[in-house]
Amino acid sequence: MNWFAELARRLSMLFRRRRFDADLEEEMRLHVELRQQEKIQAGLPPDAARSAAMRRFGNPTALREASHMAWGWQWFERFLQDISYGLRGMLRSPGVTAIAILSLALGIGANTAIFSLLDAVMLRLLPVQQPDRLVLFGHGRWVGSQDTLPDRSWDLFSYPFYREISQKNEVFSGVTAIDSIEFSSHGSVANGGLELINADLVSGSFFSVLGVQPFLGRTLTEVDDRAPGAGPVAVASYSWWRRRFGGDPSILGRTVNIEKHNYTIVGVAAPSFFGASIGQAPDLWIPLSMEKEVSLGWNGLDEKFFQSLYLIGRLKPGVTAAQASANTNLLFKQILRSEYVGPQPSQKELQSIDHALIELTPAAHGLSQIRWHFALPLEILMTVVGLVLLIACANIANLLLARGMARSREIAVRMAIGATRLRLIVQLLTESFVLALLGAALGIALAWPASHLLLRMAAGGLPVPLDVSPDLRVLGFTLLLTVLTALLFGMAPAVGATRLQLTSSLKEGRSSAPARNRLAPILVVSQIALSVVLLAGAGLFLRSLRKLTSVDTGFDRQNVLVFGLDESSLGYQQDDPRLRTLLQQIEHRVSQLPGIRSVSFSFFTFNQGEWSNDVTLQGIPRTPENSHETLNNVVGHQFFATLGLPVLAGRSFASQDQEKSPRVAVINETMARQFFPGMSPIGRRFGMGDDPAHSGDYEIIGVVKDAKYVALQERPQPAIYFSWAQHLQFLPNFEVRYSGDEQQIIPEVRQAITQVDPNLPIGDVSTLSDEVDQSLGSQRLIAQLSTLFGVLAVFLVCIGIYGLMSYAVTRRTNEIGIRMALGAGRYSVLWLVMREILVLAGAGLAIGIPSAWGGALLIVKLEDPHLLANVLFGLGPNDPVSIVGATALMIVVSIFAGYLPARRASHVDPNVALRYE
DSSP states (O other), X not given: OOHHHHHHHHHHHHHOHHHHHHHHHHHHHHHHHHHHHHHHHTTOOHHHHHHHXXXXXXXXXXXXXXXXXXXXXXXXXXXXXXXXXHHHHHHHSHHHHHHHHHHHXXXXXXXXXXXXXXXXXXXXXXXXXXXXXXXXXXXXXOOSSSSOOOOOEEOOBXXXXXXXXXHHOSSEEEEEEEESSOEEEEEEETTOOEEEEEEEEEOTTHHHHHTOOEEEEOOOOGGGGSSTTOOOEEEEOHHHHHHHHTTOGGGTTOEEEXXXXXXXXXXXEOTTOOOSBTTOOOSEEEEGGGHHHHHTSOOOSSOTTOOOEEEEEEXXXXXXXXXXXXXXXXXXXXXXXXXXXXXXXXXXXXXXXXXXEEEEEEOXXXXXXXXXXXXXXXXXXXXHHHHHXXXXXXXXXXXXXXXXXXXXXXXXXXXXXXXXXXXXXXXXXXXXXXXXXXXXXXXXXXXXXXXXXXXXXXXXXXXOOOOOSOOHHHHHHHHHHHHHHHHHHHHHHHHHHTOSOHHHHHHHGGGGXXXXXXXXXXXXXXXXXXXXXXXXXXXXXXXXXXXXXXXXXXXXXXXXXXEEEOGGGGTOOTTOHHHHHHHHHHHHHHHTSTTEEEEEEESOOSSSOOOEEOEEETTXXXXXXXXXXXXXXXXXXXXXXXXXXXXXXXXXXXXXXXXXXXXXXXXXXXXXXXXXXTSOOTTOEEEESSOGGGTTSEEEEEEEOOOOSXXXXXXXXXXXXXXXXXXXXXXXXXXXXEOSOHHHHHHHHHXXXXXXXXXXXXXXXXXXXXXXXXTTHHHHHHHHHHHHHHHHXXXXXXXXXXXXXXXXXXXXXXXXXXXXXXTOOHHHHHHHHHHHHHHHHXXXXXXXXXXXXXXXXXXXXXXXXXXXXXXXXXXXXXXXXXXXXXXXXXXXXXXXXXXXXHHHHHTOOHHHHHTOO
């Protein structure tokens, strides 16, 4: 058989049906006419000849059907017929259809939007060759100093360690190093003006290990990374090349000046490659050999204990993850023994080396800080939108159940003329599938902008270079979800609508449908139970967010502007006297402006990272209680006044605290309480690190109130403030406390800074209050969306209860008329209906409250408690206020949704009701 010819005939039959039917009719007519002529020639009259010819030919209708089955796809034609019939049925009930499509669109669209973000953050593979062969070095136990080897989990490594592991391993075809910090600096391109440039520092093996080919020119090589300062070259990202140069191929050979050093652009990366970190999009990749030049003094290329690099290795062909782990850890211990301890290691050092471990984890999805922040919120939101979709499915199933009962006579007629029950179920499911497809199409249209809105909400309004537009994977997820949804809400109504008594349905018509359907109340009870779970969760997240926003930060966040400055772009060094003069002039010039109350520089304000170190106290032996790390910050003299941090004891920094004066520091009250219990810390001395010889380097001159440094959820921790006059370095934050109009103050401060040095780049301006709010991005996202979906669930429950009770009242109109004719009053009829509503609500609450309680306990057991604490701050997962509030709201909603049908039932005219069929 020629399959291609057969396929062509069937396709022709499908798309040229009218011509096929005409040809078939013509052929059948010719056959009949020929047979009729034969009979006439045999002596029969024309009428008798035609009758004989027709009997000989057979049933034309049956022959047509047989021809269609032989030449076409009957199943596909029936499918198209079912779709056409379903669409006509939907148009006959536009209100019900609109409600169903809108419900599905909201449910499927919400799932698609959340999944788009989940896919971009957690599931999408790096656009590199064989990403499944990449592994990340991390989660090991590693050394803290040369003298001791305390076990601690880590995932950052030094450059010397990278060199040794890449040269001596036997399981990786290549290893690459990536600096854990993305450097942002103002630079100039081809001697142009200053602009912000983001750069990643990577080893020369970066592109070859990942398997990324250049779009133009070449990528970085080992030659570019052979020695410090030996690789003043850069590879541009495709997006930056298009945005900055308009795709001009002459970019090769141009220079980019960063921190007064020139870098020659030697290539452009592939269009799909954005780097190894999700949520980051560097403009340039620069060799690690240029670390000192890019970071102006930050030079860890020769420091064995300067752990700042992520390491990624590519497994050799045939090497398993277990083999790679065994070889890596054996080599790791050998390197520790030979390079990181003295010639005569102590017993403690040897024990620490024996327990040292590097865990190799899959790196196919790349590095990501936002993955850690958004993993739990996205999982929670996927669960929430899944419950919303279940509620929508239950709602639509109820609508279809009512519609199926109304069509009982139609279905009975079709079964009486030969339609099988399976055929009718398939038709009804096809109608459900069409409904689901229409809802999915609208849902995808809603999900497209919603996914970008979700990303902005999650990032606190800050731009995040992450593509969350629906792709083939997301569309595949949506299609699968659509099919499952159609089966979920369509199967039970289809089966129920075809389960009827044929004879009684044909005789009695509409009244043959049962007044009650057992499945409909079950669906409403399920909706109420799921809504209680959603509302309880939304209450938890809202209460947690409210507690977080009311946390005492320790500082006064109101009326404080934070300007970003980039002094390093001017070519200053850390100890350059001109830098001191620049900062002093800026402080003086801005403080003279009207409306300015105080100004200061600082290294950190809030939620900008942390810098920590061990301290050694003079005259106090190191113990587990006083050897913890402390947070450190370098600040200006007016920092505490600018941020509103009260000084509790001693004094703040003053003009006498200069470069050549005794070094001083201010500590917070937690450090005072923890390190100096029962004594005054003023006048006490300490040193940084664990060398007792330096324990007297700093004198404590003051104690300030505890503050939040990195996150609002953090517990009080010891902190030390140093004076910038004694630690001259780049301070990227310039804080201004003001009174008056913010929009007037900002340009005046900008102008004052420009008057000091017109070349000094001024970055983004934010308020301290905005910085605090931005730290709550994931918590606010969960609270807002869970509340939105909770409200949507309540709306769907209202529709479900109203629809069920309206249908029940309509079906029981005759019964209600009899009751009222026998003396029942309006209030008794009202209570008759309301009692049924309260029973349904009670059943839903009886299921929903334990489900909310048990689900919360399950989340606590399955999830990391530290991650969960970021979502639920100051609350237990079974907060009674949230559960009671959800319960009360559902009772009110149920009564409200059922009151209108109950009131309509109580106003039924008995005379009309007794004649109602």
